[in-house]
Amino acid sequence: MGSEQRSARNFFAGLALDRSASWRRHAGRGEIDLDPGHALCFFISERGEILLAQDHGLVTAASTEELTVDAERRLALGTVEGRVILALVVDDSGRDRCITEQRHWVDLRLAAQSLPVAEAGYAAYARALVHWHQRHRYCGRCGAPTRIEDGGHRRRCTQDACAMEQFPRLDPAIIVLVEHQGRVLLGRQPSWPPRRYSVLAGFVEPGESLEDALRREVLEESGVQVVECDYHSSQPWPFPASLMLGFTARAEADALSYGDELEHAAWFSADELRDAVQAGAIRLPPPLSLSARLLEDWYRERCGRDSAEILPSGDRWG
Numbered sequence: 001m002g003s004e005q006r007s008a009r010n011f012f013a014g015l016a017l018d019r020s021a022s023w024r025r026h027a028g029r030g031e032i033d034l035d036p037g038h039a040l041c042f043f044i045s046e047r048g049e050i051l052l053a054q055d056h057g058l059v060t061a062a063s064t065e066e067l068t069v070d071a072e073r074r075l076a077l078g079t080v081e082g083r084v085i086l087a088l089v090v091d092d093s094g095r096d097r098c099i100t101e102q103r104h105w106v107d108l109r110l111a112a113q114s115l116p117v118a119e120a121g122y123a124a125y126a127r128a129l130v131h132w133h134q135r136h137r138y139c140g141r142c143g144a145p146t147r148i149e150d151g152g153h154r155r156r157c158t159q160d161a162c163a164m165e166q167f168p169r170l171d172p173a174i175i176v177l178v179e180h181q182g183r184v185l186l187g188r189q190p191s192w193p194p195r196r197y198s199v200l201a202g203f204v205e206p207g208e209s210l211e212d213a214l215r216r217e218v219l220e221e222s223g224v225q226v227v228e229c230d231y232h233s234s235q236p237w238p239f240p241a242s243l244m245l246g247f248t249a250r251a252e253a254d255a256l257s258y259g260d261e262l263e264h265a266a267w268f269s270a271d272e273l274r275d276a277v278q279a280g281a282i283r284l285p286p287p288l289s290l291s292a293r294l295l296e297d298w299y300r301e302r303c304g305r306d307s308a309e310i311l312p313s314g315d316r317w318g
């Protein structure tokens with residue numbers, strides 16, 4: 001399986017969206033058909049929560065006519081087979097009015113468990129945009145307010161002499177499954193839930209290649225020197241604005257020395273990992289994450305084992 005196929009299997013990735021720039025401009029000016037037959041318009045709060053119905057499906061504009069927002073608050077995500085996908089951003093003053101016995105706001109991590117895969121991906125895409133808009137209301141160069149353009153894909157400074165454009169930002173982060181002689185390196189941060197362990201990860205810094213960042217993060221966190229790494233796949237991770245870039249890597253030696261970032265780190269063979277998970281001694285990352293996917297593939301492909309022994313399986317893993 002190549003990296004394109006691996007990425008398409010990652011949660012929130014592989015959306016079959018047409019992100020045409022000209023369409024976004026029309027959408028930004030409100031020149032699009034919101035007829036329910038041609039559009040999927042769902043609601044997202046400024047906090048990044050998704051409005052769900054009692055059946056855990058998306059509440060859409062077609063089913064809540066009283067909920068309308070102006071073009072400034074419409075995020076034009078794209079089209080799928082001619083169907084418009086729009087996220088309607090509800091500010092804090094409107095947020096509480098949306099809550100009824102039939103609908104409620106749900107954090108994306110939870111909403112993603114129940115939504116169809118594509119809809120969870122749209123929601124993740126919208127969450128990343130909402131986060132960016134929330135933090136770019138003013139120009140970083142002159143301090144004047146900025147305004148939204150192109151259906152939510154650009155902001156421009158309202159000071160004519162400046163008029164600086166800003167585009168949605170992502171924070172690239174590497175996440176790496178480090179292996180040494182058939183054992184995988186897992187660590188845990190002090191702030192995580194009890195017994196949670198994961199592969200290592202960290203943000204890419206200016207002036208670094210992905211490989212530089214990977215070598216630095218693994219060394220800083222665990223004292224392990226990486227001698228070789230390969231790209232695995234990537235995943236949008238809007239918590240709040242990351243693009244996760246997954247790798248596998250080989251360590252030179254297995255001596256560990258962890259400092260402030262990790263509370264504990266250890267090497268696990270496939271058997272040791274299965275036993276630790278099944279005994280409840282450790283908990284692996286949530287199934288939506290690339291961390292879980294890296295572990296699943298390692299367990300299945302490198303160790304020849306059924307990954308359901310360590311991670312839950314289901315449709316979303318297909």
Ligand SMILES: [Zn+2]
Nearest residue numbers: 139142157162
């Ligand atoms: Zn400015």
